[in-house]
Every structure is written in C-alpha cells, then in structure tokens.
Amino acid sequence: MANVKKHEPLFHIVKRDRMPIWQSLIIRLAAIVLGLLFCGLLCNIILDVKPMELYKTLYDGVFGTERRIWKMAKDLAVLLCISLAVTPAFKMKFWNIGAEGQVLMSCLAAVACTIYFGGKMPNWVLLICMAAASILAGMIWAVIPAIFKAKWDTNETLFTLMMNYVATQLVAYFLIVWVPSGSSSLGEQAFGHMPIVYHRYFILVAVVAVLTIFMYIYLNYFKQGYEISVVGESQKTACYIGINVKTVIIRTLIVSGALCGIAGFLIVSALDHSVTTDAVGGRGFTAIMVSWLAKFNPLIMVATSFLIVFLQQGVYEFANDYGISTAFQNIIVGIILFFVIGCEFFINYKIMFTRKEVAKK
C-alpha cells in the first residue's frame, strides 16, 4: 500500500462545470480543423497529394460553381429534414432507426399517386394528394413500432430496423408490378412535379427552413415538446407528474413519421420524380448522427448536416479528381467525426497534471 501511495499518476481527469458556449464552440471547431489537418497529412502520406490540394478540392467541390452551391443546399435540406424527423423520437430516448424505411415508404406512396392519378387531375391537386399520401405512409410506418412499444414494450430498435427491410422489399415489389418489361427501373414520371420558383431547389430548401424553425419552437416552447423531454429524462417522473407516456410515445412517432413523409414527398416531387430501392441512400441513418451531434437542437443541426454534406460532396470530388475509390469519402467523414466526437471529452472533462497541481499547492 505504501508503494502505491508514492506512485502518483502523471495526470488525472476531472469533470468540468458547464463550459461557456463560445469556449465549447472553439474546441469543436479546433477538432474539425485538427481532423482536416490529419486528413491532409493522410492524403500526403498515402496518396502523395499535397494537403492543400485536398482543401482546395474540398472547397471547389462544394462552392466551385453556383450549381454546386445549390446542390449542397439541396443535399443539406434533405438530410436536415430527415434529421428533424428522427429528433423528437431520439430526444424521447425512443431509438427509431427506421427513418430510412419511413422516408422510402413515403416516396413509394408519392410515386403511386403519380402513377395512378397522374394526368387525371390538375397538378396542384395531385401534389396535395402526394403530400397527403406521403405523410400518411410515413406516419403509418413510424407508428406501428410505436404502438408495439407502448402496448407491449417491444424493442423499438429491432422493430424499426426490420421495418426498413420491409419497406425496401415493398418498393422492389411495386417496381416489378409497375415495370412490366422487367427492368425494375421506373424512370422519371411525367406528373406531380413541384413548380419551379426562383430555382428548382428553392421550394425544397425553403420548406425545410420553415420546418427547422417550427421544430425548434415545437421542441422548446410547446407543451408537447416539454413532455418529450420529460419522457426522455425519466419515464417514472413523467408518470408521476401525470404525463401519459404511451400517448406521448405514439404521438411523437406520428410527428416523426409525418416529417419523414414530408422528406419523402420532397424527394419525389422536387427531385427524383421516381423511386428506387435506394432512393433514400442511407440518409435515414446519417440523419441520426446529424441529430445526435447537434444534441437534438434543430438550429445546430443546420451546422452538423452542413458538416457532413460538405465533407461528402467535397471528398467525392476529390476522389474523382485523383482517381481514388469513392469509399475515401467514408474514411474522411469517419476521421472528422472521430475528432468531433472525441473532442466532447475535452468539453466534459479537464486533464489535471499532477506535478502542476503539486506545484500550485
């Protein structure tokens, strides 16, 4: 015992008090910069590319032309919309990893409207039908696991995950039904296109901007938003103060599903005018990361989804320019996220070096 006492560790870790926001922001930014520096170094070592080339191509890939800036804004908006959708559930500690399937089902519903009603009604009526069908489909796909969770306490993670696969198979099935030639490639549909105002992505971006502000207000200033926080913190507390937990779970998932529905509607009406099994392309999962990184704050999610879209789009161009596998995208995004998540440690804790402590004493 005596020996152990003599051997003091070099440093020890102390939990911090709440850090001022500006300071935590600096740490996060520094983490991103360090991450980028590390990626530059990696490029230099592995690919023999000057680090500056990486940064320049990243910048060009995202801001190089007006079209690319709009593309970035559009990708950001779609990712943000799905992130907004997963947020209320996650805030409630309901692990909904089914956004992928919920969005896909709403895409399918919207395309079904264009196929069965296209040309039979005015465009604006069709668009309303598509929006309604999408929102309904998203809601149904989200509320099924919620009901099971509320009534029988089933595991929502597995349930929502499985619902993704069911959605994919349903899309594959309908593609076979709708495409008799057997190619399973539907192609762009002629009806149900969102009118173009100012720019072809403008309405999409504007809708998501409004939704972001709405979600911020909903989560922070609405009674329902407060109930979500309470259920997330402790279900027992929620019960004690008279919140009906089951109702809150089901209601919140209806909100989640509706937002997924809006995302699906926007993807079909403003972008693809079609559906494939990978129409959502994993964004239902990326959205969870976006939401979590922003600590479920819709306004900060704008920044976190920008970070991810910026990296994906920028590194894609870099990989193309230098003839590297596009899987490089995932490596870079992974490294940056490692730094960003890692820096949380320095926000929550501080390192105390033993010698200095002794000296101070």
Add this chain to the structure above:
Amino acid sequence: MKKLLSIVLALIMLVSCFALAACGDANNDAKDTDAATDTGAADTNGEVNANADFKLGVILLHDEFSTYDLNFMNGVEEAKAALGLTDEQVIMKKNIPESDACYEAACDLVDEGCNVIFADSFGHETYMIKAAKEFTDVQFCHATGTMAHTEGLANFHNAFASIYEGRYLAGVAAGLKLNEIKEAGALKGDVPKMGYVGAFTYAEVMSGYTSFYLGAKSVCPDVVMDVQFTGSWYDENAEKSAAQALIAAGCDLISQHADSMGAPTACEEANIPNVSYNGSTVEDCPNTFIVASRINWAPYFELICKNTMAGEAIPTDYTGTIATGSVVLTDVNAQAAAAGTAEKLEEVKAGLLDGSVKVFDTATEGFITVGGAALASYMADVDTDAAYEKDTEVVADGYFHESEFRSAPYFDVQIDGITLLNSAY
C-alpha cells in the same frame, strides 16, 4: 488551465488558417502553369489533340469494384489512350444513382466544359434526356437505353452491342466443356445441366442467357439450363448464394449475368467450371474460369469523341458488333476449357461474321422451340411507351432479328430447355 487550453487552440486555428490561405494560393498558381504547358504540348501533338478544349464526361452507376462499371472504365481508358486525350479531358463521376443525382451530375459535367457526356446504366436514361433537352449544344450518350430512336432529340443517343453473339460464343465454349465432362462420365445427372445467375427477368438478361444456352446447345444438343434470378444488378452475396444453390442442385457448369464476383467465386470454391461476363476472372479463379464475353466500349467511346470533335453527328442508336470490335471474348483459359476450344470459337466466330451462323436460328428444326412448337413469329416491344405495347414483328428470314430494330436487346421469349427457377423478378 482553461485559459491556457483555449489560447493554444486559438493559436492552432490561426496558424492553420494562414497556412491554408498561403498554400492555397501557391498551389493555384502551380496548377495554372501546369494547365498552360499541357495545352501547349497538346497543340503540337497532332491533329486529334488540336481540339484541346474537348472534354468527355462519364457517369457511372458504381465504381471499379463492379465488373459492369469497370468494363466501361476500361473502355474509356483505352479510347483515351488511342485518341491521346489528357487526364483533364476525361472526367468520370462514379457512384451516381439512377435518380435526380444523374441529371445533377450531367449538369455539373456541362459546367466543367464537357462536350459529350456518357451514362452507363439503364435507369439513368430519363434523367439524361432531361439534361439533353436543357443543354442542346452538348451531346448525351446512354448505354443500354431504349428511348433515343423514338425521342427525336438531335443530341441524345443510345448504344449497345450485339452481345448475344458474344454470349453465343461463350456458350459454345461451355458446350464443349460439357461434352468433355460427359465423355469422362463425370456428369452430375443424366443430361448435361448448366446453371445461370441472372439479375432480372428482363430482355437484356433473357437475350443473354438464351443466346448462351443456344451456343452450348449448338455443340451439345441435349443440354438443359436452370436460371436463378437475384432481383438486383449488383448483389455479391445473393449472386454467390444463387450460384451455390445451382451447384447444389446438380449443375455441371455455371454462367452469370450479374455484376459482382459472387458467382465466379462460388464456382472456384466448389471447383465447378464458370463462363464469365464483363471481363476475365482468371486471376481469382484460375482453375474454373473458361472464357468470358464482354462488350468492349472503347470503339464507341472513340466514335463519340471523334464525331463530336469533328462536329459530325453521333448515330442515334448504335449497335456495336464483332466486326466493330465491340463484342469480344477474353483469352480462353486452357487449364479449365476443353481441348480445341479456341479453334472451335474461331470457326464459329467466322460463321457469325459471314452470316452463315445465326444465333437465334428459328429455321433449324428443334433448335428454338416454345412449348414444343417452332418460333415462327414474335412481336417485340421495341418502341418505349407507357403501356409496354408489343409493336414490332421481329422473326423473319429464318431468324429472330435481335438488336436490329434498336440497339438494346428485346428478345424476351422463354424457350424450351431453359427452366426459370424464380420468374417472380
């Protein structure tokens, strides 16, 4: 301590910002001078390169890990070398899904100054047409598509190849191998049986496996074939397990029309001969790979580049053939193929070239039958329309005229001897 940490971090940021700005400029300059010398070199480099501001853009569904896309990438590289194009003159966009992203990628390529833009996947077509309507001074070319001949756009073109002839040749090699196995008494069942891993029950796939089967049947008359569909163009696990299931069901030889290494790998593991597609798999499957047919896209890429540079029109619907060098076979792997395969293939190839051999030969009795009867007439869906109407008679002069009314295949007849294990797809 807190202060120290924040000061250090702020410093790091400042330094890196300056470094970014400074080096960014330096690099800009370097790149500009590079570009200048490149153009200079190209000008003195002969007539083709006189068009130094010519650019080719290529949109790919996947990347080099898909044999399908790799085949296009190889074609681009070959054409690039033949025409003496520089790296800057060819821009490839990989992993572009069949959605609005394709239109976006095409527009981005226009912004980058591409004069001709090519897309490689069937589902890209409607988005390419959208881009073609918007940018009328840029040429848009699309492989495997069906709409150019009816769309009436001067700058939108389809291309394919008479790959059924290549499949037929590959089938001949398969038939010879089956004969060898039969003579050795090593057949798994009573009759030689082939297994085929297909993607979808779609004309391109059906034309492919039927011509492969007919090639085998031309030298091994009692052969039968089972086809298993995966419902995906690229799904390594599904393709591998489909091949394994076919092997377990008693197939003596496997071929495939799907884009991954799934089926060839399964064959190498089970030591079952494999006739491949899109390219040689001999490196990974030295004991089982016999031969592969593939479309060589290089002649087409050369054509569209040359014509665009010269200001000449690109054919609206181009069908590459054995004669244009678009339909080719890889080298025969002597370790797995039957003796005399290469010689026989040369002989049949000469027959295909001079027209004495027809792949979809409806005249020879018992060669192509549907429900026991000869195929005397068939209406195919050649012109794309919303109702998928069968609009053109394609059987005449004793054979099925594949890829003659449009480049993309339209043979979708289910003939005797081939069993579809899951025709749901």
